[in-house]
Amino acid sequence: MNTEFLEALRDLEKEKGIAVDVLLEAIEAALLSAYKRNFGSLQNARVHIDRETGDFKVYSQRTVVEDVEDERLEISLEDARRIDPRFNLGDVVEDEVTPRNFGRIAAQTAKQVVVQRIREAERNIIFEEFANREGDILTGVVQRIENKNVYIELGKTEAILTPSEQMPGENYQHGERLKTYIVEVKKTTKGPQILVSRTHPGLLKRLFEMEVPELQEGVVELKSIAREAGYRSKIAVYSKDENVDPVGACVGPKGMRVQNIVNELNGEKIDIIKWNPDPSKYVASSLSPAKVVAVEVWEDEKVARVIVPDYQLSLAIGKEGQNARLAAKLTGWKIDIKSESQMADLYPEYSEEGQTDFDDYADEYTDEYSYEEDASPILPDDLSYEDNK
Known part of the structure; x- marks a missing residue:
């Protein structure tokens, strides 16, 4: 090793961000291991690389004791003081034992250590890049x-x-x-x-953030997502600005924004609804595209009973309960869906008289956009929910 080797290490420090001292310490440890392996030495030893010249030397180490039991590891106080009168019990005496043909082994070992450290540094850089x-x-x-x-x-x-x-x-x-x-x-x-x-639900969220500038700017908020990947998704959006239609912003001109996302997800159906702080209206909208007649909520239990027209019952529940299940995931509420005739059977007082206003009620509660292109629902990590029973 020489000064050119040290210069190469300094270049690596600038390029890869690996400190020269870290590399030299690793090389010293590797050289010590190589020395013991190749020369069968059982004595304590130390390898030192000169930080100025790049020269390396191997030193044996023996501890100063009164009674020597192993000459490879220990030296008497008398013999130590012949070397240097300042030695005392417990001190370590070092003697240079660098083998003559150790240079070739040292060069190979140094190369292996440097290459290994470069790989580790590159892996750490990649890890930090993607971990963030x-x-x-x-x-x-x-x-x-x-x-x-x-x-x-x-x-x-x-x-x-x-x-x-x-x-x-x-x-x-x-x-x-x-x-x-x-x-x-x-x-x-x-x-x-x-x-x-x-x-993952986050994929749909990120896709909408990429396609909808209003989401990036914070004008529109994505409140909740429910997803069954490959089949159907529901998202709830909201805007504090009364002049901004959050649903329209996500749909885009001629439906282009949501169409791009549907294409990326290979035709997954996506329902976009307007989030509402009123639980009854929010639950009603979440069952899109079904029309809702009335909603009764029990806020403490987070349970909602939804009444729909008879012809809308199957649409509200969805194939294999998918629509109701996604609505429960989206809102975080347990949703019980009943048709008008079921309600009439359960509660005789639920008569035909009061149903003339149901159409208006349904119009008030349904404020959503359903994009049918084959979709799947997404559930955010922070959303707890119960499926519809």
């Missing part, structure tokens, strides 16, 4: 598919899309560009592991 992007969208290229796991190339690293995070019915092809949501970034011995999702 958890909860964000990234676009990558499908590199390969192994054991149903889809590996997505992201420049110097790759992300893993596991089967549980893949949307039903999607087929991924090599070279296909794909938008995914970063769920988690882990540190492993082989470098950072980036786990992504196509089913």
